[in-house]
Amino acid sequence: MKVEDFRRLALGILVCVAIFGGIFMLARFLQIHQIRTLKWIPILMTCVGFYFAARINRKTKLPALLLLLVGLFAFVPLRFFYIPFVFVLILCAVLALLLSRKEISIKIRSLFLISLFGIFGYFLFSQPLIIRKKGFSVDEMGNLHNVNVLWDFRESSPIKLPQYMFKNIKGKEVQLSDFEGKNIYVTFWATWCGPCMAEKPKLEEIKEMFKNNENLIFIDISLDANRSAWEKYVSEKNPAGIQLNSTNDRQTRETFQIAGIPHNIVISKDGYYKSFSRPSKITENQLEMLKNPEKLENYVKTTVKYFKE
Known part of the structure; x- marks a missing residue:
């Protein structure tokens, strides 16, 4: 690989990690309840982060593009990096990387995009989405007060x-x-x-x-x-x-x-x-x-x- 390829890969990883941090901080700012237990958050980070990292590396050869997966280790301190969930993140990262490749037909890339939406949607709605409001508290019976429940489809x-x-x-x-x-x-x-x-x-x-x-x-x-x-x-x-x-x-x-x-x-x-x-x-x-x-x-x-x- 050329020096320029390494520069693009390094920039891609930095942008990817920056997007991870931005989405995580946004979730905290929005007062989403128990963000560290919500699997759709790291999936969203992965899809967005690796897509933009791939856009930066459009001229990088496809095999070298996989080096961007190093960015997944940014999930270690956030405690999202664990087996078997990490395999879901790897799958989403690879699909997001391939979305920007023009050598792959539009039909195939459309299938990748549909797959990403399917994975994200499944995890998004499989867990409750609760927004904490001012005065949030938990009472003696474990009930949550001052919250907006956007959805909770659990039994x-x-x-x-x-x-x-x-x-x-x-x-x-x-x-x-x-x-x-x-x-x-x-x-x-x-x-x-x-x-x-x-x-x-x-x-x-x-x-x-x-x-x-x-x-x-x-x-x-x-x-x-x-x-x-x-x-x-x-x-x-x-x-x-x-x-x-x-x-x-x-x-x-x-x-x-x-x-x-x-x-x-x-x-x-x-x-x-x-x-x-x-x-x-x-x-x-x-x-x-x-x-x-x-x-x-x-x-x-x-x-x-x-x-x-």
């Missing part, structure tokens, strides 16, 4: 716990369904997360409060990719409850729809779960839910409601 039913493996301190595989028959308060956290560490004293205080309650167990799940950092913390601090570690941070976030950590859920005896307040935000009424299995089950089985006020 209004409780969420069943997925089959998903974690590892304990001894390296043994454990899944949350192994504790079926008990109510569970789960904390997703990491040693590198400042807000997570700030919650630890209150979390341990609540664990102490429930140490004689046989119906409720506490499970802390670390998202540390550096397992040794987690092991060191557990060894030095000896926290109460069951300590587990995720072997795939991004896959765990996607599976449990975690927008950010610390993140807490409660699980009913029969294996359904729902988001719950972090330790420092737990109210007296929520403490009563944790004490009373029937109240906790009612909370978990009650679907989230949306309020515009």
Whole structure:
């Protein structure tokens, strides 16, 4: 390749990453709820970013054009880069790159464009689109206040716990369904997360409060990719409850729809779960839910409601 080709490729990657950042910041500005869990956002970034990167590289030979896929690594810090979703992003990137190639017939490029719209549309409407308004809040029952729900086509039913493996301190595989028959308060956290560490004293205080309650167990799940950092913390601090570690941070976030950590859920005896307040935000009424299995089950089985006020 010529020097000019490298320059165009480098510019294409820079433009691609800039478009990623612009769309992400626009989504934040629009106050879209839980943008890190919405798969259509990185798909939109990919389609737009790689299309314009390809336009810049119209004179670049087709095989060399694939070097632009390096731009996908910009999704790593945004936590959109995980298997198997990354294969969807690669497909969209390749289709977007090929749209600008005149050596490909218009009919074929039209099929590529229709495919991109189909993929984007599927993911766009498969998840709710909720806009936060001024005064946005989440009440004790997990309901959202001061929001505009543009659409939500999901079934209004409780969420069943997925089959998903974690590892304990001894390296043994454990899944949350192994504790079926008990109510569970789960904390997703990491040693590198400042807000997570700030919650630890209150979390341990609540664990102490429930140490004689046989119906409720506490499970802390670390998202540390550096397992040794987690092991060191557990060894030095000896926290109460069951300590587990995720072997795939991004896959765990996607599976449990975690927008950010610390993140807490409660699980009913029969294996359904729902988001719950972090330790420092737990109210007296929520403490009563944790004490009373029937109240906790009612909370978990009650679907989230949306309020515009």
